Amino acid sequence: MSDDLRGDVMLRVNGADRVLRVDNRVTLLDALREHLRLTGTKKGCDHGQCGACTVLLDGERANSCLLLAVTVDGRAVTTVEGLADGDDLHPLQRAFIAHDGFQCGYCTPGQICSAVGMLAEAADGLASWVSPDLTAAGDLDDEEIRERMSGNLCRCGAYPGIVAAVREVAER
Template sequence: MHADITLAVDGEEHALRVDTRTTLLDALREHLGATAPKKGCDHGQCGACTVLLDGRRALACLILAVAGDSCQVTTAAGLADGDTLHPLQQAFIDHDGFQCGYCTPGQLCSAAGMLQEAAQGWPSAATTDLTAPPVLDDTEIRERMSGNLCRCGAYPGIVAAISTAAPHTGVPEGSR
């Protein structure tokens, strides 16, 4: 069975016909040539495929493309503002937040979504005081980014990059 859907990917609207079993990740990569989201495990375990779906982070390998119909999809390629890198992208460069780079698009989208979650007061498993806005210390960042694995072990740089970029991404003072 096939279905006609529309996806807005990094601001560009696409109409496509997909087999209803197609994942959002395969629709992006194989149908639309949007290769920023990476296929690592294809089982929801590594985070390499993370995108923002209507602004919230999502694992594209676990979502059917038909479930993303009419949604806004932001990939790591769409985070930049033209030639100006997103603060997270610049911070990953400044803090050596990657080696091979395969996990990096997912790390960037996950970090962007995570900072918004924290700004909205969402607690994590590492949050000790549920009555106060979460403070994004290294423990909080590690916990909130724990769904994104890095086989190169660039974690110290990733945490430093997110910590540095947080003030430049509109995250309120109380969340840092």
């Protein structure tokens, strides 16, 4: 590989500054998995359609398979590995366990990261397509949760547990 295709990228990943020398064509997903060995973020469809690769980019949900690593230089990335505080799981991680919000677990990291971002969006008052009242967009019933999480697919069909887990944390 030619050196003119490589560049330095600085990312703040899970609270730590990391400098990577990567090919300009490397996706954020591949940089996380292959260069930083953060394998919680999964490669599902590699087309941004399944949500398995969802991470938080400056606190907002993002499909890491669609982003070139060089385009997120200087930004903060949170993966599922960065949600827990040591051995203390994030409330959504605990709720997914309590409500059986997974079966095979492949989509779970993306589901959890997406739920963290989605709850922040709702708390900020952002409406979804099914929000009946645009001034009360933070109210999350099951229909709202399903709509807001619709970019994350679960091939096992663990949706009832996923919705219950998100609802539990949203109600706190």
